[in-house]
Amino acid sequence: MNDELGMQIAYEEAVKSYEEGGIPIGAALISAEGVVLGRGHNERIQKDNPILHAETSALINAGRVDAKVYKTATMYSTLASCFMCSGACILYGINRVVMGENRTVQGGEELLISKGIELINLNDEKCYQLMQKFIKEKPHEWHQAHPEEFEG
């Protein structure tokens, strides 16, 4: 799986969330062999649930996975992972995280790096533009979603 293809799946999830009226952040957990283990999007608004970020939704969708599978997987997310989602990657031993962008907000990058996780930023313009569109349309929703840090 090349990273652009992985990010494309995450972006499709972000678009799905936008179309549902939600925060347009998507994620996908993909194995070293290119198998999509799980994919999902932020559902804070859709399900009135503060911990359903894109990455946590992808982890739920993947189900309970063996440690050795997590270890070789990559987490793709259209936006830099927040501290909760960075922590979830650390918890499950995911060693590689690819973000669409971190211009909208920065998150747990330093935490991930401090734990030896490989972190790649694709600086994807369409991920950024989709977030900017949402924030312009629903500033209050965005502000409430990341009181201290940000939504990942």
Add this chain to the structure above:
Amino acid sequence: MNDELGMQIAYEEAVKSYEEGGIPIGAALISAEGVVLGRGHNERIQKDNPILHAETSALINAGRVDAKVYKTATMYSTLASCFMCSGACILYGINRVVMGENRTVQGGEELLISKGIELINLNDEKCYQLMQKFIKEKPHEWHQAHPEEFEG
């Protein structure tokens, strides 16, 4: 709300999880005025969901809360919070975390402290004993739940 009372609620949740066959970790998010905003327990096994830890379940139960409410609340958890749950507290600006114990495993303590969050360890014997009982009974479930770090 004194901390022993807050921990009692978290412990009740842990017992509930144990009785359901799940990992016996409980949590409660309690306001400065003593209002229980949310409570919950680990449901990894019960709902086949890797991100339903005690703290995240309590946050879901609390719903979408205003930043100012999170700021004055305390998160009680029967076991030291893992990196995901520590990150969730950071994300939402919860400034105080009280753990039942960290003899079973250590988690995101340093991360919480580095963010200026007040962290208290009650060294509660019954929280510890309940975890030990579970680990003895279901070692595989426990091991799978915290491949890199641990379950909070």
